[in-house]
Amino acid sequence: MDGNPSDLTLLLASAQQEIDGLRDDPRMSSLEAGSRGVALRSHVLDLIGAVEYRVAQSPTPSSPEPERRAFARSMRQSILVLRGAHAALPWLEATRRPTLNLGSLYLTEDCARSLVGNDVDLVVVPDPEFMYSTTSWMFSAVVISTPGFVAATTRRPIVLNYPLSDSDRLLLHPIFAHELGHAAVDEHRLVADVEAALDNDPSFVAAFGKAVTDMEALWTAASPTQIAGTVRASLRQWIEELLCDHLAVEALGPAFLWAFSSFVMPLSYGVPAQSHPPNTLRTRLLITHLTERGWRAYLDRAAPNIMSWLDGIAADAASPIAMPYSFLRDQLLAYGQVLRDTALSRAGAHAMSPAEAEVGANEAADLLAETILPNGTHGPLDGRSILLGGWQHAFVEHGDHPGGIVAATRDRQIQELVGKAIEMSVVEQTWTEEA
Numbered sequence: 001m002d003g004n005p006s007d008l009t010l011l012l013a014s015a016q017q018e019i020d021g022l023r024d025d026p027r028m029s030s031l032e033a034g035s036r037g038v039a040l041r042s043h044v045l046d047l048i049g050a051v052e053y054r055v056a057q058s059p060t061p062s063s064p065e066p067e068r069r070a071f072a073r074s075m076r077q078s079i080l081v082l083r084g085a086h087a088a089l090p091w092l093e094a095t096r097r098p099t100l101n102l103g104s105l106y107l108t109e110d111c112a113r114s115l116v117g118n119d120v121d122l123v124v125v126p127d128p129e130f131m132y133s134t135t136s137w138m139f140s141a142v143v144i145s146t147p148g149f150v151a152a153t154t155r156r157p158i159v160l161n162y163p164l165s166d167s168d169r170l171l172l173h174p175i176f177a178h179e180l181g182h183a184a185v186d187e188h189r190l191v192a193d194v195e196a197a198l199d200n201d202p203s204f205v206a207a208f209g210k211a212v213t214d215m216e217a218l219w220t221a222a223s224p225t226q227i228a229g230t231v232r233a234s235l236r237q238w239i240e241e242l243l244c245d246h247l248a249v250e251a252l253g254p255a256f257l258w259a260f261s262s263f264v265m266p267l268s269y270g271v272p273a274q275s276h277p278p279n280t281l282r283t284r285l286l287i288t289h290l291t292e293r294g295w296r297a298y299l300d301r302a303a304p305n306i307m308s309w310l311d312g313i314a315a316d317a318a319s320p321i322a323m324p325y326s327f328l329r330d331q332l333l334a335y336g337q338v339l340r341d342t343a344l345s346r347a348g349a350h351a352m353s354p355a356e357a358e359v360g361a362n363e364a365a366d367l368l369a370e371t372i373l374p375n376g377t378h379g380p381l382d383g384r385s386i387l388l389g390g391w392q393h394a395f396v397e398h399g400d401h402p403g404g405i406v407a408a409t410r411d412r413q414i415q416e417l418v419g420k421a422i423e424m425s426v427v428e429q430t431w432t433e434e435a
């Protein structure tokens with residue numbers, strides 16, 4: 001029986017071993033105040049603190065059996081999360097020696113502040129195992145389920161993973177803005193906002209009911225409640241993914257559309273999944289959003305052929321797909337305005353506007369055409385405009401077609417110049433603000 005005296009001895013020793021392993025690791029040594037990784041480190045210390053708080057309430061061998069068994073379960077959960085926390089050690093190491101291009105890192109931190117808020121600690125690390133992905137509050141399961149323990153960290157730690165092969169492919173890095181969208185959605189409970197708007201509309205409620213009835217004929221082994229639960233879970237995941245796309249558009253404009261299509265279209269075309277909407281639908285909603293925000297003329301001017309290719313993908317969003325995905329697709333197309341409004345109101349004053357960005361992007365593209373660092377001839381250009389200008393110039397260099405969009409992300413020279421220019425412009429702007 002778990003929770004017997006030998007079991008308790010094992011668990012306490014094992015928990016202590018995990019705690020010592022974390023605490024004694026040189027990568028856990030303290031960081032300078034204000035530097036990257038401080039909140040992540042403090043989150044790990046909160047985890048250790050919460051487990052020690054639990055250990056202090058350890059039952060004695062003569063305590064009642066239910067109490068000992070409950071404690072054993074709580075220790076096993078703690079040990080699992082403590083073992084997972086060892087993953088934070090290379091992340092903390094990465095904050096001391098960032099491998100990501102500095103210009104890209106500045107731009108990503110700027111996105112984090114606009115989309116998530118000021119109180120974030122961003123750690124960007126390459127990971128051979130992961131695609132682009134993100135986690136926040138990664139060890140909170142134990143911290144929040146330890147009644148009486150008060151965590152020291154309130155600053156949200158965010159870890160962004162990216163494929164190591166993409167560390168200097170700056171033109172793809174707008175995907176980070178989508179990843180940060182996940183943290184923004186979580187912090188500001190944006191999925192619940194969108195869901196509430198849908199659920200308050202009787203026509204959505206009726207369509208949802210009908211979808212569940214239709215599904216009963218297909219999923220004969222499942223009850224209506226189970227079907228409704230499954231459809232609801234997918235709905236939430238699709239809303240979250242689409243919101244992240246829309247937030248990325250508010251943060252970085254067309255650069256996100258181009259990075260997104262270059263990265264995801266080679267992986268999947270119109271196949272829906274439980275967790276992700278088909279890329280045809282994502283493309284359609286992205287283009288609608290960019291058009292509504294005034295970017296269409298710019299897109300048609302910068303890369304007209306790419307645009308007509310993407311329009312074709314968007315049109316395929318209407319292709320037949322299986323239930324319940326067709327239901328989700330139809331509803332999210334119908335309620336696209338809710339997604340757009342939610343993203344715009346989150347980005348607020350940080351939303352990128354075509355009128356301002358286009359001038360800077362043109363200037364950056366002109367400078368790149370002369371192989372000149374595109375950080376501006378009359379004062380520093382905005383980093384987001386430089387990135388956009390980088391794409392603009394890449395289409396000139398590599399062609400306005402799907403092959404060109406791939407070749408663009410392989411062009412080291414453009415991406416090095418863009419990264420350096422963003423870095424310089426941030427440094428110059430900081431100087432001007434401090435002067």
Ligand SMILES: [Zn+2]
Nearest residue numbers: 178182241244
């Ligand atoms: Zn995502």
